Amino acid sequence: MTRSALLLLADSRFPAGAHAYSGGLESAAAAGRVHDAATVYEFLLGRVHTGALVCASFAAASWLCTDREALAELDHEYDVRLLSPTLRGHSRRLGRHLQRAVAATWPSPRLELVRGLDPAGAHHPVVLGAACAAAELTVDDAATCAVHATLAAPANAATKLLGLDPNEVSAVLARLAPTADRIAARAVSLARMARLRSDPGMLPALGSPLLDLTAEDHAGWEVRLFAS
Amino acid sequence: MPPKTPSTPGKTVRAKASATASPIASVTPLKPLAQPEPSAGPPPNRICVRIGVGGPVGAGKTSLVAAICRVLRAEYSLAVVTNEPQTREDADFLLGEGFLDPAHVRAVQTGCSPQTAIREDIAANLDAVEALEESLDPLDLLVVESGGGDLTALFSRGLVDRQIFVFDAAAGARAARKGGPGVDRADLLVVNKTDLAPLAGVDLEDLRRDAGARRESRPTLFTSLTEHPDAPAVADWIRGLIEERRTLLGRG
Ligand SMILES: Nc1nc2c(ncn2[C@@H]2O[C@H](COP(=O)(O)OP(=O)(O)OP(=O)(O)O)[C@@H](O)[C@H]2O)c(=O)[nH]1
Numbered sequence: 001m002t003r004s005a006l007l008l009l010a011d012s013r014f015p016a017g018a019h020a021y022s023g024g025l026e027s028a029a030a031a032g033r034v035h036d037a038a039t040v041y042e043f044l045l046g047r048v049h050t051g052a053l054v055c056a057s058f059a060a061a062s063w064l065c066t067d068r069e070a071l072a073e074l075d076h077e078y079d080v081r082l083l084s085p086t087l088r089g090h091s092r093r094l095g096r097h098l099q100r101a102v103a104a105t106w107p108s109p110r111l112e113l114v115r116g117l118d119p120a121g122a123h124h125p126v127v128l129g130a131a132c133a134a135a136e137l138t139v140d141d142a143a144t145c146a147v148h149a150t151l152a153a154p155a156n157a158a159t160k161l162l163g164l165d166p167n168e169v170s171a172v173l174a175r176l177a178p179t180a181d182r183i184a185a186r187a188v189s190l191a192r193m194a195r196l197r198s199d200p201g202m203l204p205a206l207g208s209p210l211l212d213l214t215a216e217d218h219a220g221w222e223v224r225l226f227a228s
Numbered sequence: 229m230p231p232k233t234p235s236t237p238g239k240t241v242r243a244k245a246s247a248t249a250s251p252i253a254s255v256t257p258l259k260p261l262a263q264p265e266p267s268a269g270p271p272p273n274r275i276c277v278r279i280g281v282g283g284p285v286g287a288g289k290t291s292l293v294a295a296i297c298r299v300l301r302a303e304y305s306l307a308v309v310t311n312e313p314q315t316r317e318d319a320d321f322l323l324g325e326g327f328l329d330p331a332h333v334r335a336v337q338t339g340c341s342p343q344t345a346i347r348e349d350i351a352a353n354l355d356a357v358e359a360l361e362e363s364l365d366p367l368d369l370l371v372v373e374s375g376g377g378d379l380t381a382l383f384s385r386g387l388v389d390r391q392i393f394v395f396d397a398a399a400g401a402r403a404a405r406k407g408g409p410g411v412d413r414a415d416l417l418v419v420n421k422t423d424l425a426p427l428a429g430v431d432l433e434d435l436r437r438d439a440g441a442r443r444e445s446r447p448t449l450f451t452s453l454t455e456h457p458d459a460p461a462v463a464d465w466i467r468g469l470i471e472e473r474r475t476l477l478g479r480g
């Protein structure tokens with residue numbers, strides 16, 4: 001396990017396609033719900049307690065799992081937690097992108113376990129867990145990476161879309177860091193519990209109905225800058 | 229082949245010698261942009277030639293891609309990936325022309341950073357390119373249009389085999405002198421809208437000279453897509469690449 005590998009994988013410059021996704025921020029900005037650093041904080045606070053926890057739990061569960069059938073079940077469980085078909089599509093696409101980048105960066109049979117779980121690629125957190133294992137990172141790293149990715153995408157998009165001071169946005173992320181760490185730790189516990197019972201259905205299923213609705217709406221916009 | 233390290237023994241010796249003779253000489257870069265980039269090249273068994281078309285917003289990229297498709301579709305099997313910073317504008321325009329089947333055009337979303345999507349994070353573009361190559365196998369030509377950048381826009385060699393940089397002649401002579409990776413290193417520089425150059429007070433001879441100075445032996449073509457919508461010289465350049473590739477793979 002190397003710390004540098006974790007930094008490399010978590011860096012928003014890791015070439016896995018995330019830069020084109022705002023994680024719902026473009027819609028929230030257009031509706032005026034997010035317009036400054038304070039409202040970015042509120043938006044991300046919502047994300048860290050919902051989407052980030054689910055994503056991190058599945059990343060951790062994937063890290064813990066080396067059985068292909070169980071991984072397929074995990075992938076299915078994540079699928080049914082995404083209510084918006086658009087977001088399901090995005091998650092698989094990002095999984096595909098991540099799989100490609102990690103296969104070139106840390107080639108490993110561990111990563112190949114999740115290849116082809118679905119014709120459109122495995123879901124992003126499922127690939128992320130396997131990617132962390134391939135990079136010889138820990139299960140805690142996998143969960144932390146998942147939480148970070150969930151927060152970083154809207155934060156980066158906020159800087160680009162609203163012209164916010166990037167220093168202020170960084171400060172927002174720093175303020176959320178202790179919560180992010182706690183959520184990652186809880187995700188690992190939940191994943192271990194689900195693993196003990198061999199029941200991925202136990203993994204959290206928290207959602208953000210408004211984000212599901214705006215994602216569907218956003219997909220139909222004529223002019224949009226981000227894929228989500 | 230790694231381009232940055234001097235690989236010929238001659239060069240290494242010379243660099244060392246000058247370093248000993250004068251410490252100042254050793255920090256002078258060895259004209260890094262003067263040599264044509266050795267391209268990584270496509271995998272040896274891929275027949276499809278991937279060409280990137282980049283350049284500043286409004287330079288005429290989509291018009292050129294449309295010309296390429298219109299002229300070459302009778303000879304070759306081809307497809308297009310458009311990079312859309314905002315809308316499906318380019319993809320819809322190409323489809324609207326009516327000579328490409330929707331299955332042959334894909335739009336990639338680039339999230340405020342059109343250059344990132346063709347340069348440092350090519351994941352979404354590779355995904356689209358490979359999906360087209362698979363579903364339309366065998367393809368001879370795949371054109372990737374970038375979403376409009378500035379003079380620094382450059383395609384990754386991991387995405388395309390060759391790239392065309394489209395430059396607006398009416399954007400001013402200074403832009404060509406400033407150069408940038410696109411103007412300097414693209415395999416083909418297309419100076420478009422030559423019809424507008426006189427209106428903008430641009431002397432095409434100046435442009436030719438400045439571009440030539442920056443690009444050494446790499447080719448530059450002058451086009452006016454309003455006067456010659458088929459861009460025959462560019463089409464010929466692409467034909468050359470496809471034929472070269474076929475010969476290389478023994479499928480000529
Ligand atoms: N006068 C003149 N107009 C041209 C020429 N080539 C293209 N145009 C016009 O320039 C405008 C922009 O052309 P596009 O082909 O859309 O340019 P683009 O580089 O694809 O633009 P983006 O995708 O928005 O970056 C259109 O209105 C074209 O009709 C030319 O050679 N001469």
Ligand SMILES: [Mg+2]
Pocket residue numbers: 289290291318373
């Ligand atoms: Mg265009």
